[in-house]
Amino acid sequence: MKLFTSVNDVSDVQQLVAEALQLKQNPFAHKHLGENKTLCLVFLNPSLRTRISTQKAGQNLGMNVIVLNIDKEGWALELQDGVIMNGTTVEHIREAAGVMGEYSDIIGVRSFPGLKNREEDYSEMIFNKFVEFCKVPVVSLESATRHPLQSLADLVTIEELKTNDRPKVVLTWAPHIKPLPQAVPNSFAEWMCKGDVDFVIAQPAGYELSKEFTNGATITHNQDEAIKDADFIYVKNWSAYEPYGKILPGNEDWMLTLDKLKEAPTAKVMHCLPVRRDLELSSEILDSDRSVVIHEAGNRVWAAQAVLKQMLEAL
Numbered sequence: 001m002k003l004f005t006s007v008n009d010v011s012d013v014q015q016l017v018a019e020a021l022q023l024k025q026n027p028f029a030h031k032h033l034g035e036n037k038t039l040c041l042v043f044l045n046p047s048l049r050t051r052i053s054t055q056k057a058g059q060n061l062g063m064n065v066i067v068l069n070i071d072k073e074g075w076a077l078e079l080q081d082g083v084i085m086n087g088t089t090v091e092h093i094r095e096a097a098g099v100m101g102e103y104s105d106i107i108g109v110r111s112f113p114g115l116k117n118r119e120e121d122y123s124e125m126i127f128n129k130f131v132e133f134c135k136v137p138v139v140s141l142e143s144a145t146r147h148p149l150q151s152l153a154d155l156v157t158i159e160e161l162k163t164n165d166r167p168k169v170v171l172t173w174a175p176h177i178k179p180l181p182q183a184v185p186n187s188f189a190e191w192m193c194k195g196d197v198d199f200v201i202a203q204p205a206g207y208e209l210s211k212e213f214t215n216g217a218t219i220t221h222n223q224d225e226a227i228k229d230a231d232f233i234y235v236k237n238w239s240a241y242e243p244y245g246k247i248l249p250g251n252e253d254w255m256l257t258l259d260k261l262k263e264a265p266t267a268k269v270m271h272c273l274p275v276r277r278d279l280e281l282s283s284e285i286l287d288s289d290r291s292v293v294i295h296e297a298g299n300r301v302w303a304a305q306a307v308l309k310q311m312l313e314a315l
């Protein structure tokens, strides 16, 4: 594997999930694979889980790992081509990414969308420039439209905890006070559509995701109906795709509560984290045995390690 930005970069999804679970059983089995290899994790935005889990994954494989919070610690980056750099930006992404490629065998990049210009965000302009100019394999640590390491960890979690061959998985929209990207739900949807699950998306009218990611999903505006008999309920807020990046009025009653889970007596509740308690998801669920959010976050290590292992094998 030379690039990991979406499920489409994976030749065999089930095999990658199985590999992640094998690594969980034996984290140091391939500790010589990354010897004398450098992983550089570049963050243009904040992170807790992605940063630590990917760092740990690289270290488990014997890699040297460098983390750069480029938004705070690097020179102010110019992302546009064709501009005279006589303003606040100091270094162009062409040189910055090229130089980082000189120091690294694999680069990870996190770059959130601006949520102002849909065309620009959905073209993955920043992420693709890193890929183009660094000239080494790149793993997405969450881009403008996708969060594939999260989705792989989610699929690993479902595979581990499922109690029947084809679980019902529901992605349900949740309220929030800020407009959030569509990257996590987009990515979760496209991975679930490739998984062996019955996949339902429940959302208020107006929060339809781009069809590019939801082909094969059942989409409903009725949360109660969607939740009924679910095996896994994935809670996540996202802003509207149209009008782009906006929060639509109302829908506060979409927060998941224990009462709503009565019709799904064995459902496990997932969330990628960070989560705003009692806004997006009730603390009564988060503090109950229905929640698997910590277990899910733990699996981020094995998802990242499986991807890095395949990348190291292809160097």
Ligand code: CP
Binding pocket: 046, 047, 048, 049, 050, 051, 142, 150, 272, 273, 274
């Ligand atoms: N879920 C996730 O990506 O968490 P961080 O933003 O903390 O990395």
